[in-house]
Amino acid sequence: MENIGLIQKAASVIAPRKVGDRLFGDVGAALVTDKGNVYTGVCIDTSGIGFCAEQSAIAAMMTAGETKVEKIVATWKDENGDTFVISPCGHCREFMRQTHDGKMDIEVVLSKEKTAKLSELLPYRDSWERV
Numbered sequence: 001m002e003n004i005g006l007i008q009k010a011a012s013v014i015a016p017r018k019v020g021d022r023l024f025g026d027v028g029a030a031l032v033t034d035k036g037n038v039y040t041g042v043c044i045d046t047s048g049i050g051f052c053a054e055q056s057a058i059a060a061m062m063t064a065g066e067t068k069v070e071k072i073v074a075t076w077k078d079e080n081g082d083t084f085v086i087s088p089c090g091h092c093r094e095f096m097r098q099t100h101d102g103k104m105d106i107e108v109v110l111s112k113e114k115t116a117k118l119s120e121l122l123p124y125r126d127s128w129e130r131v
């Protein structure tokens, strides 16, 4: 799937809503699996115990019984409705590493034209050096 198609899927689930003093759904993510299926999710930004849109999309994929992400993207919209691709936070990078069947070969979308392998975003993930 082209980056722009996945970006559009991710942006389509953005639906910010306030619950109490918290804002949910202002970041949307989409992933495509090795089987070509697309799963989406939104962020649930609770104080200290929430989760990101990427984790939500991965949970949807797991719920459907799949485990191999090929490509993933997270998006956010400003007050003018302009869409931005946002890179995964450190927690999401580690979450992808630990939940993904293919380990470090996930393609992370960084823009319409640019992607990076998870291994590039998390380069020293399993370093154990005897001293």
Ligand SMILES: [Zn+2]
Pocket (backbone or CB within 6 Å): 052, 053, 054, 088, 089, 090, 091, 092, 093
């Ligand atoms: Zn995150």
